Amino acid sequence: MSDTMGDPMGDPMAPGALPSLEDMQHWTGVIGRAQQMLMTHALKSWDPAKAQAMIARMPSPFAELPVAPAGGDVIAQSMAQGMAVWQQGLDFWAQMSGLDSTASDKDAEETKAPPADRRFTDPAWTEQPAFAFIRQSYEAIASQLETMVDAIDGIDPEQKAQMRFTTRGFLDAMSPTNFAATNPAVLRRTIETRGENLITGLANMLADLDRGQLRHTDSGAFEIGRNIAATPGKVIHETRLYQLIQYAPTTETVLEVPLVIFPPWINRFYILDLNPKKSFIAWAVAQGLSVFVVSWKSADASLADIEWDDYVAAQVDAVDTIRDVLDVDAVHAIGYCVSGTTLAATLAMLTARGEAERIKSATFFTAQVDFERAGDLKLMTGDEHLKLIESLETDGYYDGRYMAATFNALRGRDLIWNYVVNNYLMGEPYPAFDMLHWNGDTTNLPAKWHRGYLKDLYRDNKLVVPGAMVVDGTPIDLTKIKTPAYIQAGREDHIAPAESVWRMMDHLAGPKQFTLAGSGHIAGVINHPDAKKYGYWTNDNPDVAGFEDFVAGATQHEGSWWTDWIGWIREQDYGEVAAKGARIPGKGKSKAIEDAPGRYVKTR
Known part of the structure; x- marks a missing residue:
């Protein structure tokens, strides 16, 4: 590289000699x-x-923004906030030009202090005046816009939350770190590579446009059945909606009551079977459980008629298939996220019909039944969003990429703009990270079911109203469920907030245990004991009144909550049988259809 371009490791904006002809x-x-x-x-x-x-x-980008009520107070608030933004900008210009004689040494020290926002950790954001000014201006405007939203009176809390969410998304998108000309690290990399980072980044961006989805990982690094979803087993039963996988035992004896896992159908089941060091499925098998997992089919036109009742019926069908194959009276069941919500409905329906004994215990991974405090996803159930969702329907189903984009938007700073900077501007190669690979392996959704789910549960919160919902002709009431329940939530979950998951404790009537895991919706669940990460919290006080009381009196434990859960399972079922005969996949009444993980998980 010609030395006329200046020092690439110094100030990217430092003046230098004119560039050479080369x-x-x-x-x-x-x-x-x-x-x-x-x-x-x-x-x-x-x-x-x-x-x-x-x-x-x-849709209009402002279609769902509430209109502020007319009145002098609102106008005065807006004018005051606008003047505050303007004055702060003038103060920064005065500091930059040296005209601010009133600036104290303390102000100067605060200007040079490392920012808490990890987007601005590059030293140039504090050490170089031009970039320090850009950062401070952005932070001032962001702070004032957020304050302006908080100061608006006369609108309901849901409208204000919608405005906060929209404002936060706008501010994340407009961060100076997202643009090559205002990101010192990108400018430095551009000089170092003589622009090759931008060419590589452009190729990455165009490939993502062709794919119709922002990538987070190297899409060629993983193969289902080889280095992910590779725990040995057989598909022993299938319907047009799901395949049932039975996993091969690795212990000489197993618990008499088998375990069936219902993963969320908005994602592929193998989040529970990424690799041996993370696999909940492989770990559960090693604990002496006969493990069955439902692999839902990605929706296509043939599933256009599928709705809420069909998923409940599928859970009942899986339970009855396992009971018949192993000749047992009951199963332990796990429901993850939306499948946990459905598992609660399944339990309520079986209870109403006097058949609750088919499920000996129920475990809920980050599942909600009461959606009053369901977090930012609840903001996407207004009329305009529902109209938009309906417009995206194709042949009775929704392309899973739309759902992936929705979840990415909930954490846009981490799941969108971070990758725009790294992969499009910096030209970094995509990492080989199995969890993020799974996150981008989208699943299509039946349109009728999805619309009903958003309206009946998120918007109208009908599931917690006794008799408000009917499943297969049976009115359901969660308060009648007496099945023992283990309820797990993630402390940092942004999809199913822990406080919202806790509400299940208020609705189920049977014995319950609540466990708060470290981390969020995925990492909080997928936390193998060998990793020794995050920790978890329990509270043995039977008189805990609510989530805040639980947290206040909780005991912290090191490591994974899985060890606590398996202890709870063994308390429900001490009986053991030899791991032979029907406990071997394909050796029972249902013969093997194909090897795990089956066809459905590979259907796009």
């Missing part, structure tokens, strides 16, 4: 390559009909 030719070539890539992609992907359809169904 440099000018090189950068002209870089720009030309980028233009050619864009032109080729545009010509390859242009479809006028699709473009017009997309534009027609795009």
Whole structure:
């Protein structure tokens, strides 16, 4: 690289000599390559009909923003906040130009202090005046906009939460770290690589556009059945909605009561079977459990008629199939996220019919039944969002990429803009991370079921109203459920907030144990004991009144909550049998259809 371009490890904006002819030719070539890539992609992907359809169904970005009530107070609040933003900007300009004679040494020290926001950890954001000014200006505007939203009176809490969410998303998108010209690390990398990072990043971006989805990992690093979802087993039963996998035992004896796991159908089941060091399935098998897992089929036009009742019926069918194959009276059941919600409905239906004994115990992984405090996802159930969701329906199902984008938006800073910077601007290679690979392995959803779920549960919160919901002709009431329940929540869960999961404790009538795990919706569940991470909290006080009381009196334990759970399972069932005969996949009444993980998990 020519030394006329300045010191690449110093100030990216430091002045230097004029670029040489060689440099000018090189950068002209870089720009030309980028233009050619864009032109080729545009010509390859242009479809006028699709473009017009997309534009027609795009909602206004402000469609769901509530209109502030008219009145002098609101106008005065807005003017005051606007003046505060303006004054703070003037103060920064005064500091930059040296005209602020009133600035104290303390102010100067605060300006140079390392920012708490990890987006601004590069030293240039504090040590170089131009970037320090950009950062401080952004932080001031962000702070004032958030304050402005909080100061608005006369709207209900849900509207204000919607405004906060929208404002936060806008501010995350507009961070100066997201733009090459205002990110010192990107400028430095561009000089170091002579622009190759931008060419690589553009190739990454165009590949993601072709894919229709932002990638988080190297898509070629994992293969289902080889290095993920590889625990030995057989598919022993299937319907048009799911396959039932039975896993091979690894112990000489197993607990008499088998375990069936219902993963969420909005994702692939193998989050529970990523690799031997993370696999809950393999670990549960090693604990002496006869493990069965439901692998839901990704929806297509053939599943357009599927609704809430069908998923409940599928859970009952899986339970009865296992009871018949192993000749047992009952099973232990686990429901993860939305399948946990459905498991509660299944228990309520069986209880109403006098058949609750089919399920000996129920475990809920980050599952909600009461959606009053369901977090930011609840903000996406307004009329405009529901209309948008309905417009995205194709042949009776929704493309799973839309759901992935929704979940990414809940943590846009981490799951969108972080990757825009790393993979598009910095030109970094995608990491080989199995958990994020699973996160991007989307599943299509039956449209009828999805609309009903959002309306009846998230919006109208009917599940906790006795008799408000009917499953297969049977009115259900969660307060009648007496099945022993183990309820797990994640302390940092942004999809099913721990306080919301706790509400299950208020509705189920049987013996219950609540466990609060460290981390969030995924890592809080997938925490193998060998990893020795996060920890968990329990509270043995039977008189705990609510989630806050639970936390206040909780006892912290090191390591994984899995060890606590298996102890609880053994308390429900001490009986053991030899791991032979029907306990071997395919050796019982239901013969093996194919090897695990089966076809359904691979269906796109």
